[in-house]
Amino acid sequence: MSKRASFVLVLAVMAALGLARSPSSLAIADGFVVICNAKASTSALSRAELKALYTGKSKTLGGAAVVVVVRPEDDAPFTQFVDQIFGIATKTLLAKIHQEVFKGEMTKPSRAASDDEVIQSVGASPGMIGIVSPQGASHLPSTVVAIKIGG
Numbered sequence: 367m368s369k370r371a372s373f374v375l376v377l378a379v380m381a382a383l384g385l386a387r388s389p390s391s392l393a394i395a396d397g398f399v400v401i402c403n404a405k406a407s408t409s410a411l412s413r414a415e416l417k418a419l420y421t422g423k424s425k426t427l428g429g430a431a432v433v434v435v436v437r438p439e440d441d442a443p444f445t446q447f448v449d450q451i452f453g454i455a456t457k458t459l460l461a462k463i464h465q466e467v468f469k470g471e472m473t474k475p476s477r478a479a480s481d482d483e484v485i486q487s488v489g490a491s492p493g494m495i496g497i498v499s500p501q502g503a504s505h506l507p508s509t510v511v512a513i514k515i516g517g
Contacts, residue, residue, distance in 0.1 A: 396446060396450060397442060397443055397446035397499070397500070398443040398444070398446045398447040398450075398497050398498070398499065398500070399443075399497070399498050399499070399500055399502070399503035399512050400416065400447070400495065400496075400497060400512070400513040400515060401484070401485065401488050401495070401496055401497070401498055401503065401506065401510050401511065401512055401513065402427060402428070402488060402494065402495045402496075402510070402511060402513055403428075403430075403488055403489060403490075403491060403492045403493070403494050403495075403509060403510060403511075404489075404508065404509050404510060404511045405428065405430070405492040405509075406427050406428025406429075406430065406492055406493070406495075406511075407428045407429075408427060408428050408511075408513060409511070409513065409514060410513060410514040410515070410516050411513050411514075411515065411516065412515075412516045413451050413515065413516070416451050416515070417451060417452060419432055419434060419495055420434050420451075420452075420459065420463065421459075421462055421463070421466060421472070422463070422466035422467075422471040422472025422473075426493065427492075427493050427494075427495055428492060428493070429492075430491070430492035430493035431473060431493045432473065432493045432494075432495060433473050433474075433475065433476055433491065433493050433494050433495075434463070434475045434476070434494075434495055434496070435475060435476045435477070435478050435484050435487050435488060435494060435495065435496030435497070436460065436463065436475045436476070436477055436478075437477075437478055437479065437484070437496075437497065438479060439456045439457055439460060440456075441456075441479075442499070443481075443497050443498060443499045443502075444456060444497050447497045451515075463475055476494065476496075478496065480502075481498040481499055481501070481502025481503075482502070484496040484497065484498050484502070485498060485502065485506060485507065485510055488509075488510050489507055489509035489510045490509075495513075
């Protein structure tokens with residue numbers, strides 16, 4: 367049996383046993399975790415929904431006015447989020463957010479420099495959504511939940 371056939375067989379067995387999950391269905395993506403306030407009652411968002419939230423096209427999250435938490439342009443989890451969800455440079459997304467705020471289409475984002483600051487902000491308001499590292503997501507308070515990312 368070839369290596370590829372063996373790999374496919376292992377994946378099939380893992381899927382049958384419920385051990386394999388699509389990377390896009392996990393709350394933890396490559397290097398980042400999307401979190402929101404637990405009161406938002408949101409357990410999953412599609413990539414399109416995340417894009418809409420981070421560009422002001424969606425105004426609410428779980429019935430509350432949405433406020434995104436942004437991190438510095440060189441922040442690793444935020445940069446990975448922008449790259450994987452938007453496929454653009456972080457600077458470009460931050461400029462788009464600034465433009466939408468200026469036009470009155472989006473609420474001014476909250477700024478945070480660390481996982482702890484993001485978690486604190488998100489836990490304080492039902493409409494908050496932010497990005498943390500997988501390590502930061504390992505100690506979420508009951509007021510904050512990780513969101514699964516769908517297609």
